[in-house]
Amino acid sequence: MKLGLVVDLDTCVGCHGCATACKQWNTSGTIGPLSDKDPYGRDPNGAWLNRIRTYEVDDSPNSKTVNMPMSCMHCDNAACVTVCPTGASYKREEDGIVLVDQDKCMGCNLCSWACPYGARELDPQQGTMKKCTLCVDRIYDEKLPEDERKPACVMTCPTKSRVFGDFDDPDSEVSQLVRERAGKQLMPELGYNPVNTYLPPRNKPVVETYDVSSVKNTVKKWVNKVIAR
Amino acid sequence: MHPAFSVLVFTVMSGAGYGLITLMVIAHMSGLAQLQDSSTLLSGGILAFLLISGGLLSSTLHLANPKNAWRSFSRFRTSWLSREAVFAVLFYPFLLLYLFGIYSQGTELNGFFQLMGTVAAILAMVTLFCTSMIYASLKTIRQWNSALTPMNYLALGLMSGSLLLAAVQGIVAGDLNGTLQNAALGLVVLGSVTKLIYLFWIGKPQGSTIQTATGFTQASVRLLDQGHTSNSFLNDEFGYTVEANKLLRLRGGMLLLAFVLPFILLMLNSAALTLIAALLAIGGLLVERWLFFAEARHVVRLYHGDQRT
Amino acid sequence: MTSQANIPVNSGLPVFEDRDKQETRYTTCYMCACRCGIKVTVEDNKVRFIQGNPNHPINKGVLCAKGNSGIMKQYSPAKLSAPLLRKPGTERGAGEFEEISWERALDILEKRLANIRATDPKKLAYFTGRDQMQALTGMWASQFGTINWAAHGGFCSVNMAAGGLYTMGHAFWEFGDPDWDNTKYFMMWGVAEDHSSNPIKLGLKKLKERGAKFVAVNPVRTGYQAIADEWVSIRPGTDAVLALSMVHVLLQHQLIDEEFLIRYTNSAQLVVNTPGQKGDGLFYRGPEKEGQAGQPQVWDLVKEAFVDANLPDINPALFGEYTAPDGTPLRTAMNIMLDKYLDEQYAPENAAKECGVAAEDIERMALEMAHVAFKESITLDVEWTDWAGRKQDKFIGRPVSMHAMRGISAHSNGFQTCRAIHLLQVLLGTIDCPGGHLAKPPFPKHVPPGIKPAKEMAPNTPLKSPPLGFPTCPEDLAIDADGNPLRIDKAYSWDAPISCHGLMHMVISNAVKGDPYEIDTLMLFMANMAWNSSMNTAQTMDMLCAKKESGEYKIPFIVCSDAFNSEMVAYSDLVLPDTTYLERYDTISMLDRPISEPHAACDSVRIPVVKPDRDVMSWQEVMVEMAGRLGFPAFTKPEGGRKYEGYKDFIVNFEKEPGIGFLAGYRGKDGEKSLRGEPNPRQWEAYEENEGFFEMHLQPNQRYMRHANLDYLTLAKEAAWVGSTNQIVIELYSEKLQTFRLAGQGLYDGPMPTEEHHKERLVKYFDPLPTYYMPLEEQRIDREEYPFHAVNQRPMFMYHSWDSQNAWLRQIMSQNYLFMNRIAAEKLGIDDLSWVWVESHNGKIRVQIKYMEGTNEQTVWTWNAIAKRGGAWGLSDDANEATDGFLMNHLISELLPQKGDKIDRVTNSDPVTGQAAWYDLRVKITPAAPGETGAWPEFGPLKPQPNAKPSPQSLSYATHENVNLKRPMSDILTRGEQ
């Protein structure tokens, strides 16, 4: 299995719902707590596993605004794992989820240096590395109803722009989406082979205009039609 | 990259220490006359020990959770940091045995202690190489991800080591040995050349851009919002930005301190001035290391609005 | 198949959560007024997780960023913890309070209110902010006997409510939704987030999946506009030009739904055409019958005679000029529309100059919509009965829909602009049809709803009607014989005759000036009037502290109910701390704007999920308690004594009319009745069992054309949503507005204004047909001097002032910037991230600029309500919100720009509805001097509440010890390179 997310850039409105759902679930989740420094003071700064960035593509007045949520891509070639000296970082063999064993991490930051996607953040209070767990503590939890066995961010996304599934299974929703919508990896040139895939904005739908050549300027006057009320 | 002071101190000091011990062992073994003196050798050895140990201790300061530092030996198989840790520790018994040999037997070592010395020298270089590979292996930082990085680390370690060796020898013996002096001069030249090549190389635009980072390769891309208004771990760690002018000035100062001045001082043929040269070079290398970090631009910066790295 | 189905359950993992220690409860989110259903997992009275309720009609399982941050609201250090009384001898605004007991607090309030009620009830002004319990607070005010009550609508979006309710009986805002499932062309006007926060997002996703086209009309491209297929970068305040120009194009090509117009609107009705004479512009009516006013007439093409317009089976002429038997010249309302909108003023070439949208685009969009409406129409083969009892075999859908909000409403021409958009929708026949704009029960109502604003007051006597209602002619105004306003906010006066939500933004200013009179007590619930909710904030703070010569405050007593240490708290004399939304009982009532969906009547409740750890009481309880103590008739038993034990009891047993209460679900003795039925003593439990909401689906035949759908109207009458099953006729032409215009022209038999400027306003702005005029501020300033429009947007992750106390949300944004088009900024030599001065006719502020591509070149904008006073909200004195964030409110005046004429005293609001004209603001921008940084003006920090614990320096929230997933040592040692 190769578990991961598809993120739809055509529909993400940048609401940050997934980011806070993630914070909420995971602060009491397996890698939690996710601490915050100066939460009510100047420059609050905490650990998040999912952040939303917004870009403008092309120049004014033709620009397009694109919201881009980013969490761990659970890369196939996860250098964040290979560089980790303690073995705290690892990629699970059974499903490809990249995790940090909180009991083993020494907080050297090296894995965050190795990650191109900014997916790892050091917990300011605990000194251990935090990252997206793909909600491993939800997706396998048999005590949860089946349709809740998915990541918190996926459940909450109000535009359903996040889809979770098995990329190894060609029939899974994620695989189909990647095929149909020409899903893209970010920064493929680095060779990390990220599992999470982004669906680019769709082309504009084409709407016909009412063909007015026939009526234009021919009918000068409105004529009453008999229409019963 | 945010230059963490402890890491600068670590890499410069341990680099000098490893360079020093390596050169000393080579000179000792190859029978360089002025080094067949146990007080010189012991001084050099102890200095290397202190530099390396000080550096290693300093490196643990940047760990946010040092209680797990011992676990860093675990992933020798893939992690250059783990390898560095393993070799760094492995190095100690050989170094200590070698020094013990000198202490107990004087400069004429038997085969066993000679082997200890040789292995210590090799491990010193291997450790230094591992340190450099921690940086060189990161594809995320194009300024580091190159063979030039280990070359730099090794050359500069040897260079600073050679200056120290010459200084120690000169001070203990009272006058400077010409071979060591020449070796140091040569290594300063080598160090400066590798550094200049490095500086030239990182100046060339290459690597990932905001377009490849976002996947919008056909148009201009600008960051509108990074998703948080004050800083995050990522900004603090990778967002370090220095004004271009300041960088230029620091580069100039670094070249002067690390290479030009030591070279001149060395030429003056004085043990005391050689010591000053060594200290200046170490100071210069601290600046060099600071620049090595400050000029390194992690690809995450593309997501925070940089157009290219 | 869910994507989970193929993923095996891995029981090899540790047990992460101890489910036995956890409980799950359902309630309603109140991180904003969208009112999503939530499922809350609680552990040891601490909130573990808040998730969307998948069964809930509003959010269907999803939550927004705020909803997901409820934990940090619950544990905010800014929560008020006990009633506070301003320390005697200290000044308002100084924030010096003593904690008092609830008993004492309620006694103080009771005494004060009892005295006002027994002497002059209007001396109590009771205003509420972004609340959701207007049904209760409004009823409370009318029982008290003061007409000085209103909720936030006047400074929020009354233009949208009134624009819709005076046109078609439902509206945008919380009254209707696009038919997300069927629409093929969706145009969104001036919306950043709105209250249908999650439903809009769910809906947009559906559109995009279907390949429907989404056009966004907005000067700024963020959020929803980011995913629009087409972005129309309009110049603010000119949407009516765009809409009416599209109307022009449609009319030019005769692309209108004539059947819809004839059947469902008043456009065929005959209008008297006698300019300058009494009766001009009113409908030509038939003779009076049985004391009933004569009916509007149409010309029947078959009978060739005038007939009552509202009869079935007639054949009205949509076009034409006629002459009444008495010689009065007449023309159809449609004819007036043709004259008005075919005028060159609205031709795309001319419109383009005004609104900045290219003429080709205007024409193309109009024709695209026409194509979708008429060539891609959809048919639902459902039999239904029309208002006249005739069977119809299908619903015809014209799948073009629209949604509009504050980008339209927050302008002083917003009412007419909103009507212009409705006109466009109606001409295309897209109202309450499949794929069009759908009403949400209890809407639609008759045009307008049949409630008149109260005018008369007497001591110790309830009002005869609610304080707010819907005037239809000058007689309905709340003015005295001399034409002076009766209400403190001057609602229903000549300044703003149809201000059906009051003018919250004028209360403080008017009360301090004693204009029209002085008051005794200002009672505020959930309104941060000392900060982000007032125009002219700095001066409002001064006004709140203004004293008479006697040394008494001009507003003698200010009571506020807040849950948090907001800026308003410091300016209050008595502070009553509320519970949080997770701690209280509450109803989202059918008597208000409930959570209904287009095809289901729904309402919902809040049920406490955690126990408060402070000395707090919900405002709901306070209301019921006060009503009992003051002996309001509706809260008193016939034999005397209190009728209701508390809020829960009140909700169950109160009946507005037989069988109709606050909650429409699970009524009747056994809870088996819906909408109407006797009280059910177990009603709360029934809601609890049903996950906190009630949902009654409409039958397929009741789902569309509800303005003329007998099956629906019958149900609506039974449910007391409407007063009769008569057809709800869509009023494109508003005779009601015309009566005001006639009053302005001096041609009305009834109250008429005496002041010249009032007359002018009525003539100019009370056009019976949607029209465009330049926003009022723009009319009174030098447009060259103030070249930029300045507007706000709601951030999706912050609700007004509430969320800066939220440790998670404020990390997303604790400083706002002034966004400016890069090219416009470069022209002025303004650098990215530089500090600039922004100046309006009313004041200046210093702010930091941020470049943007997707902003209209003539517009600057910022996120709303990010700035905070230091010390408020549990924030440190140097919090970014206080030092770098800024409020645009300082630039916005509650009065029109001062020119030394009589208009100086007139509210900066829509002249029809009194809607606060926040977005009329025009500014100039100049670089700040080098070294001038930081937001300005600055206000000193506020004091924390007495006994407040200092806010923590760091946070690590978790409800249990986190269960780490361990990597086995063997794996660490043996796993090689991949």
Ligand SMILES: Nc1nc2c(c(=O)[nH]1)N[C@H]1C(S)=C(S)[C@@H](COP(=O)(O)OP(=O)(O)OC[C@H]3O[C@@H](n4cnc5c(=O)[nH]c(N)nc54)[C@H](O)[C@@H]3O)O[C@H]1N2
């Ligand atoms: N997250 C969140 N949700 C909220 C709120 C909140 O504070 N936070 N507040 C709630 C409240 S009280 C309200 S009233 C609603 C308001 O909800 P919205 O209607 O979404 O209100 P605004 O954010 O004011 O958005 C106004 C939009 O109109 C645009 N605009 C400004 N002027 C014009 C114009 O002249 N023409 C056009 N076409 N567009 C224009 C602005 O760029 C902006 O995008 O949201 C509610 N929902």
Ligand SMILES: Nc1nc2c(c(=O)[nH]1)N[C@H]1C(S)=C(S)[C@@H](COP(=O)(O)OP(=O)(O)OC[C@H]3O[C@@H](n4cnc5c(=O)[nH]c(N)nc54)[C@H](O)[C@@H]3O)O[C@H]1N2
């Ligand atoms: N510049 C500018 N100003 C604007 C707008 C704009 O677009 N631009 N928008 C305007 C609009 S549309 C609106 S609706 C207003 C919003 O105006 P308000 O409704 O006044 O705004 P809020 O900031 O939501 O403040 C409400 C108060 O309610 C308190 N509160 C929160 N929860 C509770 C609770 O559970 N119980 C009690 N008792 N109190 C609670 C908060 O602490 C806060 O003090 O702002 C207006 N102001």
Ligand code: SF4
């Ligand atoms: S995104 Fe970063 S942290 Fe996640 S697997 Fe890839 S490299 Fe590792």
Ligand code: SF4
């Ligand atoms: S910070 Fe922790 S997880 Fe990351 S490399 Fe260091 S030890 Fe491994």
Ligand code: SF4
């Ligand atoms: S999968 Fe879970 S941990 Fe990862 S971003 Fe989503 S919510 Fe956060």
Ligand code: SF4
């Ligand atoms: S919740 Fe969905 S729409 Fe919102 S930011 Fe995340 S991915 Fe985008």
Ligand code: SF4
């Ligand atoms: S939109 Fe968000 S904050 Fe508002 S009620 Fe729904 S979940 Fe709560």
Ligand SMILES: [Mo]
């Ligand atoms: Mo509002």
